[in-house]
Structure formats: C-alpha cells, structure tokens
Amino acid sequence: MSDILYQVQDMHLSLPDRTKKRVFGTAPMLEILKGLRFDIHRGEVMGIVGGSGSGKSTTGRALVRLLEPTSGRVTFDGTDITHLGDAALRPLRRRFQMFFQDPLSSLNPRHNVRGIIAAPLKLHGFDNVDGRVGQALEQVGLPDSFRHRFPHEMSGGQRQRIGIARAIAMEPDFILADEIVSGLDVSNQAQILTLLERLVADLNLTLGFVSHDLSVIRRLCDRVMVMQEGRIVEMGDVSPVFDTPQDAYTRELLDAIPLPDPDQDWNVA
Amino acid sequence: MSAYLAIDDLTVELNRQVPLLRGVSLSVDVGKVHGLVGESGAGKSLIGKSVLGILPDALTVKRGSILLDGQDLQTLKPKIRREVIGAKAALIPQDPLTALNPVRRIGPQITRRLVDILGWTKSDAQARALELLDEVHIPDPERIMQTYPHELSGGMRQRILIASAFAAEPKLIVADEPTTALDVTVQKRILKLIREMQDRHGSALLFVTHDLGVISKTVQSLSVLYSGRIKETAEMRAFFASPQHPYSRSLLAATPKYTDPQGSLLPVSAEVTQTLDQEVAAWDREHGYV
Numbered sequence: 001m002s003d004i005l006y007q008v009q010d011m012h013l014s015l016p017d018r019t020k021k022r023v024f025g026t027a028p029m030l031e032i033l034k035g036l037r038f039d040i041h042r043g044e045v046m047g048i049v050g051g052s053g054s055g056k057s058t059t060g061r062a063l064v065r066l067l068e069p070t071s072g073r074v075t076f077d078g079t080d081i082t083h084l085g086d087a088a089l090r091p092l093r094r095r096f097q098m099f100f101q102d103p104l105s106s107l108n109p110r111h112n113v114r115g116i117i118a119a120p121l122k123l124h125g126f127d128n129v130d131g132r133v134g135q136a137l138e139q140v141g142l143p144d145s146f147r148h149r150f151p152h153e154m155s156g157g158q159r160q161r162i163g164i165a166r167a168i169a170m171e172p173d174f175i176l177a178d179e180i181v182s183g184l185d186v187s188n189q190a191q192i193l194t195l196l197e198r199l200v201a202d203l204n205l206t207l208g209f210v211s212h213d214l215s216v217i218r219r220l221c222d223r224v225m226v227m228q229e230g231r232i233v234e235m236g237d238v239s240p241v242f243d244t245p246q247d248a249y250t251r252e253l254l255d256a257i258p259l260p261d262p263d264q265d266w267n268v269a
Numbered sequence: 270m271s272a273y274l275a276i277d278d279l280t281v282e283l284n285r286q287v288p289l290l291r292g293v294s295l296s297v298d299v300g301k302v303h304g305l306v307g308e309s310g311a312g313k314s315l316i317g318k319s320v321l322g323i324l325p326d327a328l329t330v331k332r333g334s335i336l337l338d339g340q341d342l343q344t345l346k347p348k349i350r351r352e353v354i355g356a357k358a359a360l361i362p363q364d365p366l367t368a369l370n371p372v373r374r375i376g377p378q379i380t381r382r383l384v385d386i387l388g389w390t391k392s393d394a395q396a397r398a399l400e401l402l403d404e405v406h407i408p409d410p411e412r413i414m415q416t417y418p419h420e421l422s423g424g425m426r427q428r429i430l431i432a433s434a435f436a437a438e439p440k441l442i443v444a445d446e447p448t449t450a451l452d453v454t455v456q457k458r459i460l461k462l463i464r465e466m467q468d469r470h471g472s473a474l475l476f477v478t479h480d481l482g483v484i485s486k487t488v489q490s491l492s493v494l495y496s497g498r499i500k501e502t503a504e505m506r507a508f509f510a511s512p513q514h515p516y517s518r519s520l521l522a523a524t525p526k527y528t529d530p531q532g533s534l535l536p537v538s539a540e541v542t543q544t545l546d547q548e549v550a551a552w553d554r555e556h557g558y559v
Binding site (some may be wrong): 006051053056116156166185186187188189190191193194212213214215216217218219242254255256257258260261264266 | 278282302304308309327423452453455456457460461471479480481482483484485486505506509519520521523525527530531536537
C-alpha cells in the first residue's frame with residue numbers, strides 16, 4: 001500500500017458556460033481548472049482554499065469523480081480514475097465519501113437517522129448494519145436514541161453530525177468536505193471542528209477540506225493549496241504558508257480576514 | 270434629547286405565546302454605529318425588523334417602545350408609521366440577489382422608491398441614482414443602470430443596494446448581515462464602503478452580524494444577544510479588551526482567528542449555555558410565560 005492516495009497530474013477541466021448559451025445551440029466550454037498537479041497522502045488533511053470562482057469546489061468534485069476531467073490524469077490508490085465510467089466507478093464509490101455543506105438538503109426528510117445512515121451500507125453489502133449505525137452515532141457524539149429521529153427534529157449542528165456519521169460508517173479511504181462549517185454559527189462551527197479533529201486522529205481519515213475560511217483551514221489541515229482562477233498559486237504545509245505567504249494573492253486573502261481585534265491593521269488596500 | 274433610535278423594553282412574541290425578544294433596550298445616535306451580535310435565533314435580525322416595521326405576520330410587539338427621531342412608532346397608525354419609517358430609515362439586506370427584482374433593470378429599482386414614495390420627479394431621481402452609484406464606486410453608472418441583476422457580481426449587487434439604502438438620505442440604516450454572502454476580499458471592500466457612506470451621510474447605523482471579526486472593524490459600540498436578551502452592551506474597544514459577560518468571552522473564544530489556531534474556535538461550554546438557559550427560563554416565569 002503506497003503512502004500516496006491521490007496523484008493528480010496536469011488536470012484540466014472544462015464545463016459548459018451557460019451564461020453564454022444561445023437559445024438554440026450548445027453553450028461554449030469554459031476552462032475551470034487549468035492544469036493542476038498535486039498529491040494527497042494517506043492520513044493527511046489537505047485544505048483547498050480560494051475565492052469564489054477559483055475552482056476549489058470543482059477540484060474536489062473531480063477528485064471524487066462527480067465531474068470528469070477533460071485531460072490530465074487522476075490516480076486513486078494506484079488506479080487511474082480519470083475517465084472511468086459509472087459501472088467501473090461503483091465499487092470505488094464506497095471508498096470516497098463526502099461531507100456536505102448543507103445538511104438539511106443532503107439528508108432525506110422522509111427517512112429517520114437509521115435509514116439515512118443504513119442506506120449506503122446496505123447498498124454496498126455491509127453486514128451488521130444496525131451495529132454500524134450505532135457505532136457511527138457514537139463516533140460523532142450523538143446518543144443511540146437519535147437513530148429514530150428525523151432531520152427536522154434536529155438542530156443544524158446535529159444534522160451536520162449525521163452527515164458525518166453517514167460518511168464515516170462506510171469506512172472510506174478519502175472524504176471530501178466542501179464548505180461544511182460555513183453555514184454554521186461560530187459555536188456550532190467550533191464544535192464540528194473539534195469533532196473532525198478527533199475523528200481525523202482516531203480513524204486516521206484522509207480529508208480534502210474545501211473552504212474559503214483560512215482560519216478554519218489553519219486549525220484543521222496539514223497542508224493547504226491556494227487556488228486562484230483555476231490554478232494553484234501556492235501549496236505547502238499550513239504553518240509556512242500562513243506565516244510567510246509567498247504569493248501576492250495568498251497575502252491578499254489573509255489580509256482580508258477580519259480578526260476579532262480592533263487593532264488589526266485593515267487599511268492596507 | 271434622546272438618541273435618534275431608542276428602543277426600550279421591546280418584547281416580541283410569536284403567535285402571541287412564545288417570546289422571541291425579551292425586553293430589549295438599546296439606542297443609536299446619528300453618526301454612530303452600533304453592532305448586534307449573537308448566534309442564529311438570538312433575535313438580532315428581529316430587532317432590525319421591528320424597527321423597520323417588517324416583522325412577519327406571526328410576530329407581534331407585545332411591550333415596549335421604539336422611538337425613531339423622537340416619535341414612538343407603536344403609537345402611530347400603520348399608514349403613518351410606514352411613511353415615517355420609509356422617510357427616516359432604510360435597510361441594507363443580507364442577500365443582494367433576492368433583494369433585487371430579477372426582471373427589472375437596476376435603474377428603476379433605485380429610483381422607484383424616490384418617485385413613488387417620496388414624490389420626486391423622474392429626472393431628479395435619475396440624477397440622484399447616478400450620483401449615488403458613483404459614490405459607491407461603481408464604474409460607468411449609466412451603463413449599470415441599464416443592466417439586470419444577473420449580469421452583475423455579488424459585490425456589485427451589494428454596492429447597488431447600499432446606494433439604494435442611502436438614496437433618500439435616511440438618518441437610520443439597518444444593515445442585516447450585509448457581507449455574509451460575499452467572499453473575504455469582497456467583504457473587506459464592502460465593509461469599508463458601508464463605513465465610508467455612513468460617515469459621509471452621518472447616519473445612525475445598526476449593524477447586525479454573527480461575526481465578531483467583522484464587528485471589530487465596523488462599530489463603535491455593540492450588544493451581545495442570547496435568546497432575545499441583551500447580555501452585554503459595551504463600547505467596542507472596551508469589549509474586545511475585557512468582555513464582561515461569560516457568554517461574550519465564550520463567543521470571542523469561538524471566533525476563528527488564523528493567527529492563533531489553538532486558542533480560537535473553541536466550543537461554548539455546556540456550563541455557560543446552561544446558566545444562560547436558566548436565566549431565560551427565569552425571565553419567562555417572571556413575565557408570565559410558562
């Protein structure tokens with residue numbers, strides 16, 4: 001088993017630009033990712049950060065193959081998954097899971113928690129489904145009685161925990177977390193981050209953590225890549241990137257973060 | 270002479286049963302910026318909505334008074350109240366996309382209020398709109414007046430709403446999470462713009478946000494809310510130097526701070542929330558809610 005889980009080489013990805021689409025005819029293609037190259041190691045939390053439209057979510061989606069790269073190569077645990085079809089991807093789907101941004105729209109309102117967590121387990125032929133549901137709930141710090149609750153009977157933070165439980169119950173090799181704390185209050189955000197830190201340590205998770213919030217990235221991630229307009233402008237361990245940013249755009253992002261400190265110099269353009 | 274906006278003992282109920290604001294008192298004077306901070310459900314937006322008279326139908330003001338420029342809004346007839354609020358106060362909303370009408374051009378959306386409500390002539394309103402778009406640093410205002418909201422970026426749309434809020438020179442502006450939907454770099458520019466406009470027009474600004482980082486860049490004083498109760502009101506610098514209430518300290522420790530990854534983003538302790546909830550329950554008993 002190699003230490004490198006993901007190997008991405010010269011990944012390009014284009015999507016149809018619907019704002020330019022004529023009433024009849026096809027929309028022109030717009031290049032979103034312009035040649036990315038990076039690795040993700042096993043047991044590592046990789047932060048992907050950038051402004052809106054930088055391609056950070058698209059990058060994440062290409063990793064879990066919700067989008068197909070136009071060119072380049074994406075290798076997952078030694079397998080080239082760049083252009084795999086649906087059928088070939090299906091057995092791999094268990095191995096990469098997602099935490100979603102909005103827990104309300106990503107949990108089926110008609111199913112209780114047990115049904116929500118059990119559905120993918122059954123689909124992938126796990127045994128002892130009930131036991132695994134209980135274990136997943138325990139891991140995210142919710143009492144077992146929650147298995148009978150429905151999404152509307154829980155708070156935002158609790159729903160976010162259910163989404164996390166559903167993903168980790170699958171024992172995945174990689175989890176994509178796309179802006180998972182941006183819809184939460186500061187106190188809930190702090191709780192979910194504490195939980196994630198514990199899970200990363202206990203379960204040795206490999207995480208792709210997409211966020212626009214550099215403070216959250218610094219707290220949770222081992223490495224970070226900063227994206228701007230479909231390119232990686234800076235990549236490295238979090239401490240050096242934050243303490244001595246090399247790229248002008250990274251510095252601009254850092255300077256724009258409002259710290260809870262009235263003395264922060266915020267007047268530099 | 271009292272402050273331009275003075276709220277006293279404001280209590281707002283849901284379905285005439287459940288209190289959502291529990292005896293809130295605060296004041297903001299012209300030329301000043303006051304922040305309202307709290308988690309979702311704390312009632313910070315409700316205060317703004319009560320002032321602007323745009324509470325949803327299920328909510329009613331049970332007790333207390335809202336004095337705007339010396340007039341008690343609760344004692345006015347609805348029609349008069351709308352006119353008073355319309356002339357003296359305005360809102361900068363959270364989501365610039367839903368606040369703009371998608372099928373109308375930008376120009377008429379700014380001028381309409383001036384023409385329909387304040388009775389300006391069309392050409393005066395037009396001239397004023399151009400002047401305002403220039404003030405909020407929108408390049409080529411004449412062209413922008415002809416565009417539709419979907420053609421503009423989020424930051425651009427928020428600039429337009431800011432221009433439109435200041436259009437009739439209201440002396441009170443309520444900004445309800447005006448930068449939550451924006452990118453950090455855009456947020457920074459918009460916050461600066463809001464302060465610049467407030468300063469130039471000398472308005473009173475009530476600034477609602479859940480982000481203490483944003484608060485430290487925008488206000489002179491602030492109130493911290495929990496379950497519709499004000500827990501602490503303080504001058505901004507004094508608040509960050511030494512927050513008095515335990516909940517304020519918890520909120521500060523929960524606020525992300527990339528310069529201090531281990532000392533920030535700390536969860537609010539169960540002990541603190543328990544005490545807060547007991548205080549709320551005690552208030553409810555005292556005021557006849559069970």
